[in-house]
Amino acid sequence: MTSQHSSDSLEGFARKIADMMNVNAVHNLRRLSGGASRETWEFHVGQEPLILQRVRPQRPGGLGSEAIVLREAFSHGVPVPELVIDGSISTDLERPFMIVKSVAGETIARKILRDEQFADARVNLVHQLGVAAARIHKVPTVGMPNLVEEDQLTMYQQILMDLGEPHPVFEIAFRWLEKNRPTTSATALVHGDFRLGNVVVSSEGLQAILDWELAHLGDPMEDLGWLCVRAWRFGGAHPVAGLGGYDELFDAYAHESGFRPDREVVRWWEILATLKWGIMCIVQAQTHLSGASRSHELAAIGRRVCENEYDLIRLLDEVSQ
Incomplete structure (x- = not known):
């Protein structure tokens, strides 16, 4: 052109x-x-x-x-x-x-985690994310009749089966998740991709949550588990978005919602989230390899499957102690 x-x-x-x-x-x-x-x-x-x-x-x-x-x-x-x-x-x-x-601010996670201009924002960001998650989960769903609730474990088991690839670590993780599935305490609006990279942050802190295309009905702890996946820490040293600890997140969530998340329940969702992201990496690589959408980015994401397998081995070892 x-x-x-x-x-x-x-x-x-x-x-x-x-x-x-x-x-x-x-x-x-x-x-x-x-x-x-x-x-x-x-x-x-x-x-x-x-x-x-x-x-x-x-x-x-x-x-x-x-x-x-x-x-x-x-x-x-x-x-x-x-x-x-x-x-x-x-x-x-x-x-x-x-x-x-438009909302002014930065969305690139590595900049938020490392650039000096966000130093003050980083101090309170885990707290702000906890409050924002609680507010999401309090939104009444009666005005959103087209949202559906799907069992995430069953859905991703089927996706992996349809891919037809052997991934023993993923299969072991599915067995552990089935055996240790927690009781769902509530059904709420779930963002579905709540993490750094999908938030706008200014020098003053959290400004907006973006990318709602995966929103659905489900267990609100799904969003907290997804936020804690190691991939979404972008090299940060701490478990929540690379920025802070679980207790800081849970305290903020409890302050806004009146409900303090159970650490072991969120850990279950973190393990499932790690498994889901690993399967998503396979799907995105297949999109490239099949010719449906040729993309260096999709091909590179496929190489991250083994990272999630490693993370799952580490997580499953921790919960077995």
Whole structure:
């Protein structure tokens, strides 16, 4: 594609957005890096910075319930970007989309963990994450009728079986998880990918929680276990997001919710989360290897399967002591 053609296409897309929003023009439209299922664009209407997320071509499922969940979470005090337009069923931009207000801050985990400008933010971030998780789990689900509850253990057992690859460590982990499954104390809104990398942090601390496409109904301790997975510590020395300890997280959660998480229950979910991420790494590598989406990033993620196998061996050894 020539630069002129690219420029013309960008201008045409900007006009479509302006027409859809019923404004004279949008400015500074640029595409940002995004996930496998969404295009992400930044632009301005007047002085207001906005973010557009649009489903990529040939991606099934559209936006699902994400825009509705975002709206409900915002209205109940969860730190999330404010929804401006829900285009879940709109054809104005050809594919489902949503527009939210931009939130200033950083999302790159290694910068949050290491850069000096976030030194003060790091002091309180585990506490803020605990409070935010509790607020997520208090959001009433009656306004989100399309959310479903799936047994995570059964679902990922089936995914691994369908992959047809032998992974003895994963199979041992499944057996331990089945044998030691805790009783679910509640069913709540679960973010599904609650971790560094999906939060916006400024020098003052947590500003917003992003990426709600995996939101579902389930045990709220799932989010806390996912936050503690070693992969999501990004080299940090501490178990919760690389920043702090379990007690700090649990104390903050209890202060907001009135319920203090059980350490052993969260550990069960941390083990399941490690197993899930290992299986996700296989799936993403297969996406590349099958030719469905050729990507150096997807191929590289496939090499991380063994890291999760190692983490599972270590975790299972700890719980057997």
